[in-house]
Structures are given as C-alpha cells and as structure tokens.
Amino acid sequence: MTPQEKTKVVLLACGSFNPITNMHLRMFELARDHLEDTGRYQVVRGIISPVGDAYKKKGLIEACHRVEMARLSTENSSWITVDDWESQQAEWVETAKVVRHHYTELILAEKNHDQVDTVKPVKRRRLEEIEDVCQSSSADHNRSDAPELKLLCGADLVESFDRPNLWKPEDIVEIVGRYGLVCITRSNSDAEKFIYQSDVLHKYRKNIHLVKEWVTNDVSATHIRRALRRGQSVRYLLPDCVVDYIQDQRLYSAESEEKNTDVILAPLQRYTKNTD
Ligand SMILES: Nc1ncnc2c1ncn2[C@@H]1O[C@H](COP(=O)(O)OP(=O)(O)OP(=O)(O)O)[C@@H](O)[C@H]1O
Ligand SMILES: NC(=O)c1ccc[n+]([C@@H]2O[C@H](COP(=O)(O)O)[C@@H](O)[C@H]2O)c1
Numbered sequence: 266m267t268p269q270e271k272t273k274v275v276l277l278a279c280g281s282f283n284p285i286t287n288m289h290l291r292m293f294e295l296a297r298d299h300l301e302d303t304g305r306y307q308v309v310r311g312i313i314s315p316v317g318d319a320y321k322k323k324g325l326i327e328a329c330h331r332v333e334m335a336r337l338s339t340e341n342s343s344w345i346t347v348d349d350w351e352s353q354q355a356e357w358v359e360t361a362k363v364v365r366h367h368y369t370e371l372i373l374a375e376k377n378h379d380q381v382d383t384v385k386p387v388k389r390r391r392l393e394e395i396e397d398v399c400q401s402s403s404a405d406h407n408r409s410d411a412p413e414l415k416l417l418c419g420a421d422l423v424e425s426f427d428r429p430n431l432w433k434p435e436d437i438v439e440i441v442g443r444y445g446l447v448c449i450t451r452s453n454s455d456a457e458k459f460i461y462q463s464d465v466l467h468k469y470r471k472n473i474h475l476v477k478e479w480v481t482n483d484v485s486a487t488h489i490r491r492a493l494r495r496g497q498s499v500r501y502l503l504p505d506c507v508v509d510y511i512q513d514q515r516l517y518s519a520e521s522e523e524k525n526t527d528v529i530l531a532p533l534q535r536y537t538k539n540t541d
C-alpha cells in the first residue's frame with residue numbers, strides 16, 4: 266500500500282486529565298504504532314480534549330489548569346495537540362457530541378484544504394458553517410480523502426459503557442459504529458472479554474482496535490493526586506514541566522480533592538430517571 270492509499274486517522278482522547286500523566290501520552294504512541302503496523306493507516310494527529318468543570322467529578326480541578334498542563338506536556342510532540350473546546354462549554358458535553366464536533370472540524374479543514382497533520386489548532390468556525398457540515402457529514406464520512414476520527418481510550422472507559430445511567434446506548438453505537446475506537450489495555454480490566462460479552466461492541470468489533478500494552482504501567486491520575494496530597498514525589502510519573510507547574514500553582518491538596526464531593530456526576534444527573 267502506498268502512503269497515498271493509506272487511510273488517514275486522527276485520534277481523539279477524552280478524559281479528566283486531572284492531571285495528565287505519562288501514560289496518557291504513551292496511549293497515543295502505542296495507538297499510532299498499532300494502527301500503522303497494520304499497514305493500512307497513517308495516524309496524522311492526536312487530540313487531547315480535557316473534560317469541562319461541569320462534569321463534576323470528585324477532585325476535578327479547574328479546566329484552565331488541566332488544559333495548561335496538557336499543553337505543556339505536548340509542547341515537544343510533533344503530532345499530539347490539546348483542544349479546549351470541550352472544556353470551555355458551560356454544560357458537560359456527551360463524548361459522542363465531542364467526537365462529532367471534532368469530526369466536523371476535520372471535514373471543514375479538508376474542504377478548506379487546511380493541513381490536518383499539523384499541530385496548529387484548526388481555526389474556529391462560524392456556527393452556521395459547522396451546522397451545514399453536520400447535516401452532510403454522514404455522506405462525508407465515507408469519502409476516501411477525509412481522515413477518519415477514532416476515539417482513543419483505556420479499557421476502563423470501555424468497561425464503563427455498562428454502568429447504568431452513564432452512557433446513552435445510541436451514543437455508544439455512534440462512537441463505535443460510525444467512528445471507531447482504539448482501546449489500550451489497562452491492569453484490572455479485561456477489555457477483550459468485555460467486548461465479547463457486549464452485543465453492541467461485538468457487533469462493531471471490526472471498528473475496535475484493542476492495543477495490548479506489554480510494558481504495563483499502572484499510573485493513574487488518582488495515584489498522582491494521592492501522592493501529592495501526602496507530599497510524596499511524583500517525578501517521572503508525569504512530564505517534568507507538569508510537576509513544576511503543579512508546584513508553582515500549588516495544585517492538588519486535601520481541599521481540592523473534596524471538590525464535588527456531594528455532587529452527582531453530570532452524566533448520572535442527566536440520565537437518571539426522576540422517580541418522584
Ligand atoms: N495507565 C493507563 N493505561 C491505559 N489507559 C489509561 C491509563 N491511564 C489513563 N488511561 C485512559 O486515559 C483516558 C483519560 O483518563 P483519565 O483522565 O480518567 O485518567 P486516569 O489516570 O484514569 O484518572 P483518574 O484516576 O482520575 O480516573 C481514559 O480513556 C483512561 O482509560
Ligand atoms: N455518556 C457519555 O458521553 C459519557 C459518560 C461518562 C463519561 N464520559 C466521558 O468519558 C471521560 C471519562 O473521564 P474519567 O475517566 O476521568 O471520568 C470524560 O471525557 C467524560 O466526559 C462520557
């Protein structure tokens with residue numbers, strides 16, 4: 266297959282990134298190697314999209330800090346970028362909507378002959394122009410010259426598809442059936458079994474790329490926040506520039522971990538039926 270014949274892929278990772286860790290960045294490298302090893306894909310760009318404050322997860326610090334840490338840690342990457350559109354929305358945005366938003370941006374960039382494989386964020390579009398593209402994007406999705414957009418995540422995110430009132434079934438169908446998923450294995454998760462046991466994931470299994478991480482790395486943002494609260498070192502678990510930023514801004518304390526303690530996570534609030 267010549268490089269021109271390969272399908273261009275953009276990877277989108279959604280999450281709290283509270284804070285971003287080396288493993289979040291590794292996910293992109295692992296996914297790119299895996300897709301390009303098939304000989305069918307050329308991964309042209311990675312996008313990190315930190316969730317907005319309205320997600321209301323316990324211990325979630327302000328989006329401006331989470332976005333800035335992600336920006337600092339990708340400064341030296343030639344292909345991974347950070348996008349703050351999701352984090353700037355007043356309400357929490359469903360992941361399917363975030364995927365749709367970025368796909369629309371890619372199609373618009375394509376139409377305007379912008380380079381998708383640059384680290385420069387795509388220019389903000391006029392609302393009407395975006396809505397226009399939304400109407401016609403199902404046809405566009407099959408165009409061979411348009412890049413594909415795939416959601417990049419860890420196995421725990423896929424396993425959360427099963428949690429009552431967390432995901433709308435039609436959103437899962439849209440994300441997996443229409444766009445596709447690249448899932449990195451994670452300790453304590455059995456993604457392969459989960460996909461086998463789920464009728465919808467099994468149906469769209471050809472759109473799911475499961476990437477086995479042999480050098481398992483159990484680092485999590487929860488672990489990092491805990492270590493920081495205890496005054497322990499987190500160096501080498503996240504980029505030095507992020508460690509420095511956390512110190513300079515005095516982020517992550519016992520107090521910040523209490524944020525949203527008595528608040529229900531936004532998707533649960535939105536989807537739990539009121540039985541009163
Ligand atoms: N060690 C890891 N291995 C595989 N995937 C990971 C790992 N850490 C995070 N991810 C994935 O990165 C994405 C963003 O995750 P998130 O921001 O929740 O990070 P986290 O480290 O799990 O944080 P927290 O502990 O706060 O839940 C998710 O898709 C998650 O599955
Ligand atoms: N229904 C949905 O679209 C839905 C539900 C739960 C989490 N999510 C997203 O998954 C990510 C999960 O991040 P955390 O693992 O940090 O909670 C966030 O980006 C969040 O917006 C989406």
Ligand SMILES: [Zn+2]
Nearest residue numbers: 280281421485
């Ligand atoms: Zn997590």
